[in-house]
Amino acid sequence: MLALWVGGIFIYTFLVTPLIFKSFGRDTASAIVDKLFPFYFPYILIVVILAFGFFLISVLKKNGRHKLTLALLIIGILISLFVNLYLYPEVKKTKQEIASFEKSSADLPARKRFSALHGISMTLNLVLLADGIVLIVVGSLRKNGSGIH
Numbered sequence: 001m002l003a004l005w006v007g008g009i010f011i012y013t014f015l016v017t018p019l020i021f022k023s024f025g026r027d028t029a030s031a032i033v034d035k036l037f038p039f040y041f042p043y044i045l046i047v048v049i050l051a052f053g054f055f056l057i058s059v060l061k062k063n064g065r066h067k068l069t070l071a072l073l074i075i076g077i078l079i080s081l082f083v084n085l086y087l088y089p090e091v092k093k094t095k096q097e098i099a100s101f102e103k104s105s106a107d108l109p110a111r112k113r114f115s116a117l118h119g120i121s122m123t124l125n126l127v128l129l130a131d132g133i134v135l136i137v138v139g140s141l142r143k144n145g146s147g148i149h
Helices: 002-023 028-064 065-098 109-143
Strands: none
Touching: 002 028, 002 109, 028 065, 028 109, 065 109
16 A cells, blocks of 8 residues: 555656646646546545555554554545645635636736645645655564564
């Protein structure tokens, strides 16, 4: 699950989205990315919840204490829920107020709000990526006997 979590975010953030924006004009690229968001955000939420579920199953089997892993998984779930239930709908609503990114002024209030929301979204996406990477590292260290919990 962690590979799907980290890999999904990495591929979307550093490969797919930049390639789309490099290949098309801003409005066209934005429209393409808009078609991906309804799948991307729920995908991340589902993967994070599944990772949490598998973690709970493994802990119950081993009766282990894994406070750091539990905290990182809860952070991932909370961020994913916030993005899916609040942030993405707000970004989508704000974006509908902008007829064209190529033709509208950067001073337009809707553009400013969109930029702020987009910045929050990008930051949380990178936090989720880092969260997943730390979970992979912690899991690897735990398997190698370092005992980080």
